Amino acid sequence: MAMTYETRVAWQNRMLLVPALVLLAGFILIPAGAAIYISFTNEALSGFAAAHPQLVGLKNYVRLFSDDGFWNSLVVTAFFVFGSSIVGQFVLGLASAMALRRPIAFRPVFNAAILLPNAVPEVVAGFIWISMLAGGKYSTVSRIVGLVGIPPQNWLGSLPLLMIIVVNTWRGIAFAMILMTSGLSAVPTEVYEAARMDGATPRQIFWRITLPLLRPTIFLYMLVSTAGTIAIFGLIYTLTRGGPGGATEIIGIYIYNQSFTAYQLGYGSAVAVIMLGVSVAIGVIYVRVLKVQV
Amino acid sequence: MKSTVLRAGLGLAIMVAAISGAVVSSCTSAQTIRVAEHRQARIDALNRSIPSIEKQLGITIEVVEYPAPEKDYMSKLLTELGAGNAPDLFTANFDSDVADLVSAGYLAPITAEVKAWDGYAQLFDVAKKLSTRANGEIYALDSMLGVEQIYFRRDLLDKAGISTAQPTSWKDLLDRAREIKKKTGKYGLLLPAGISWGGGAFNEGFALFVPGSKTPQIANDDGTLNLNGEGVRDILGLYRSLIDEDLMPIEPLLGPEPWVIPKYTMFPAGDLMATTCGTWCYIYDWGKDSKNPVPDVTRNVGTWAVPGMTGGSSVMVSGRNIWAVNAKSAHLALAKKVLLALSSVDATVAYAQLLGNIPARKDAADNKDFQALTELVPVLKNVENGTFLKSAPGFSVVSEGVARATEALLRKQTNAAGAQAILVKYVKDLLGDKVVK
Numbered sequence A: 001m002a003m004t005y006e007t008r009v010a011w012q013n014r015m016l017l018v019p020a021l022v023l024l025a026g027f028i029l030i031p032a033g034a035a036i037y038i039s040f041t042n043e044a045l046s047g048f049a050a051a052h053p054q055l056v057g058l059k060n061y062v063r064l065f066s067d068d069g070f071w072n073s074l075v076v077t078a079f080f081v082f083g084s085s086i087v088g089q090f091v092l093g094l095a096s097a098m099a100l101r102r103p104i105a106f107r108p109v110f111n112a113a114i115l116l117p118n119a120v121p122e123v124v125a126g127f128i129w130i131s132m133l134a135g136g137k138y139s140t141v142s143r144i145v146g147l148v149g150i151p152p153q154n155w156l157g158s159l160p161l162l163m164i165i166v167v168n169t170w171r172g173i174a175f176a177m178i179l180m181t182s183g184l185s186a187v188p189t190e191v192y193e194a195a196r197m198d199g200a201t202p203r204q205i206f207w208r209i210t211l212p213l214l215r216p217t218i219f220l221y222m223l224v225s226t227a228g229t230i231a232i233f234g235l236i237y238t239l240t241r242g243g244p245g246g247a248t249e250i251i252g253i254y255i256y257n258q259s260f261t262a263y264q265l266g267y268g269s270a271v272a273v274i275m276l277g278v279s280v281a282i283g284v285i286y287v288r289v290l291k292v293q294v
Numbered sequence B: 001m002k003s004t005v006l007r008a009g010l011g012l013a014i015m016v017a018a019i020s021g022a023v024v025s026s027c028t029s030a031q032t033i034r035v036a037e038h039r040q041a042r043i044d045a046l047n048r049s050i051p052s053i054e055k056q057l058g059i060t061i062e063v064v065e066y067p068a069p070e071k072d073y074m075s076k077l078l079t080e081l082g083a084g085n086a087p088d089l090f091t092a093n094f095d096s097d098v099a100d101l102v103s104a105g106y107l108a109p110i111t112a113e114v115k116a117w118d119g120y121a122q123l124f125d126v127a128k129k130l131s132t133r134a135n136g137e138i139y140a141l142d143s144m145l146g147v148e149q150i151y152f153r154r155d156l157l158d159k160a161g162i163s164t165a166q167p168t169s170w171k172d173l174l175d176r177a178r179e180i181k182k183k184t185g186k187y188g189l190l191l192p193a194g195i196s197w198g199g200g201a202f203n204e205g206f207a208l209f210v211p212g213s214k215t216p217q218i219a220n221d222d223g224t225l226n227l228n229g230e231g232v233r234d235i236l237g238l239y240r241s242l243i244d245e246d247l248m249p250i251e252p253l254l255g256p257e258p259w260v261i262p263k264y265t266m267f268p269a270g271d272l273m274a275t276t277c278g279t280w281c282y283i284y285d286w287g288k289d290s291k292n293p294v295p296d297v298t299r300n301v302g303t304w305a306v307p308g309m310t311g312g313s314s315v316m317v318s319g320r321n322i323w324a325v326n327a328k329s330a331h332l333a334l335a336k337k338v339l340l341a342l343s344s345v346d347a348t349v350a351y352a353q354l355l356g357n358i359p360a361r362k363d364a365a366d367n368k369d370f371q372a373l374t375e376l377v378p379v380l381k382n383v384e385n386g387t388f389l390k391s392a393p394g395f396s397v398v399s400e401g402v403a404r405a406t407e408a409l410l411r412k413q414t415n416a417a418g419a420q421a422i423l424v425k426y427v428k429d430l431l432g433d434k435v436v437k
Helices: A005-038 A059-063 A067-101 A107-119 A122-133 A138-145 A160-185 A189-197 A204-228 A232-241 A249-263 A265-291 B002-029 B040-057 B070-083 B095-103 B113-117 B125-131 B154-160 B170-185 B200-209 B228-242 B260-269 B280-285 B332-341 B346-355 B363-365 B395-410 B415-429
Strands: B032-038 B060-066 B089-092 B140-153 B274-278 B300-303 B316-325
Touching: A005 A265, A005 B002, A059 A265, A067 A107, A067 A160, A067 A204, A067 A249, A107 A160, A122 A160, A122 A232, A160 A204, A160 A232, A189 A204, A204 A265, A232 A249, A249 A265, A249 B070, B032 B070, B032 B332, B040 B060, B040 B332, B060 B070, B070 B095, B089 B095, B089 B332, B095 B140, B095 B200, B095 B316, B095 B395, B113 B332, B125 B140, B125 B316, B140 B154, B140 B200, B140 B260, B140 B346, B154 B170, B170 B228, B170 B274, B200 B228, B200 B274, B200 B316, B228 B395, B228 B415, B260 B274, B260 B280, B260 B346, B274 B280, B280 B346, B316 B332, B316 B346, B346 B363, B395 B415
Parallel strands: B032 B060, B032 B089
Antiparallel strands: B089 B316, B140 B274, B140 B300, B140 B316
16 A cells, blocks of 8 residues: 555654664663663672672662762762852853943953863863962962962862862853853843833843843753753863862762772662763753743 | 676675775784883883884784873773773783782683793792782783882981881881971871772782781682771771871872872972882882982982881782783784783883882893892892782772772771771672671
8 A cells, every 4th residue: 555645754754863863772772771770780890790790689779878978979069060050150151141242342352262261172171270270389379369468279179179160160151151142132122122211220121131031041051051060070080080088079070980990880870870860850840940931 | 787787796896895804904913912001101111122022023012002090091991801892911000900800801811821931930939929819820920029118218317316217016107207297397107098099098008017917918718808807907097097196198198199299299308208109119209310309319218118016027019010911812822922021021121110110030130221220129139028918809899998998087087997897898888798707
């Protein structure tokens, strides 16, 4: 029996999805499934378990919930995401976007200056900041703050979490700014004109017009930025490797340390599975909120 | 029809080309041995030996450069060994790694080849023992040895009027560190510790004190591990005292690359007066070609054997440059020949020159290049008097457990008994309850 035109088109459309599905399955779904399976085993990179991994049921998960290191990494991750992504990058990105919409001198130069950190590879950025922060009295930051009488210190040792928040904020402002700029462009100028004619102050315009109309963009940014910040690895690994004493051991570093430093792939996978669940939950919450707003 | 024939012909041509390519490639690679190495000094040492080995065996050796930090090197290597695509030949960092590499099935046995090799008779007995597993098989050859003890700033202690005599017990060692702190305000003794130091926290610190403790060996012949003993707690207690009394630097040990500041900066500057280390410190860390050399290093930096808890002393000997052959190598026989060639006098002296470890062969003493290494020559004759720890499957877990236990001490989160509990729990979690005695 010959297919109708509609059926044929429907099949063709489905076939167009096949390459994407194959890639999705090959690089995301199957590895994720494998990670879930490995999380129920004692698979290791070395030792007897490397050659003969065995199913251990929920043992890795039970161990995880009594592991202070895991809870510490969750707390560190929460502070890091909140500090660098939600507060630092968002606030400065929005401020930059609003400032650079105005007709100011050297606007392209400011634009480029904000975009530049994003063009630097993660590891290179890490090494640049090590030279700025490490080395006690020899570090660039110590020399600068020394001009106003602040004693030199090992910034990555004394204020490690704050420092990685600062570095990640520096690196991520550009992304926030681009997204906020696009959001601001979508706000009709007539709305601002009407508000000004009604006598609204700049502060009222910001809180009552700009921010509410930007809300979908802000939530989209929060979704992408939160997921991206949770998954950050290279920058922090280069800067502190999770130290000192676990003070900057965000979850990605913790998973790496368990899997590739302690060689416990099964346990590392269990942590990764939990984190996958957390990320999905955050994503779902954001998407729900987004739907309501849009 | 014509196009079908053309397509079939084209397909056949592609297949033939692919097969001949594979054959040619396999013929070419049959003569190429891939060797993993890391850290520039080691790569340079390896490269010195390669031309003569290539000429001698009529092969090509490709050096695959790995990340420099020991942990990163091991992680990458293990990942590739697990995936089955690791180089033919590689080094293990420590003896404690080898037992687990064997358990994982990554290493090819080399017993017959090593025993038939003319260099075998020249190996120090301690190197033979370190290289041989409990079942009598050899899977990795300790071509170099690290001779580890306590290195101290003789010049600065003399100047401060502090005794440089061999400490007779742990208490004596602690008292010396206290005296250093009191008279100079400097740190008295560094023991590698913490998670960032990786395997060194065990191999270059904790392990040195095991022979002189009430638990002189960790591994038992039945595969169990002595971790609950008083000796282990006493060693952790020694760490605790050094940390609590501010006798050793803590902050640098909690950061990345924790050895850099204490060993490469504080010790040469005289801010740290004593540290555990191996012969490599005389060459690589503080030698005349190092970044921060100590002038006239062998005179100004003295050595103490590691005192026992209540008396006696020991010098720890451990494997360095432990060559092993990948069990999945496509060129097993050839890789084993290269392994033996890399354990020749010339090859080991090249490593000694650049890294400061001791060749595991007695006949290296007659080599004129080695004789020029005046920092190392006196140590060679003491190699046989050294003690060593027996390793066993699970030692990489013990090593990580010690790193975690000492990290908790560094962070002042627990006492010696608590640190021991952390070690025991970690090992039991990963290896099972029965493994810990």
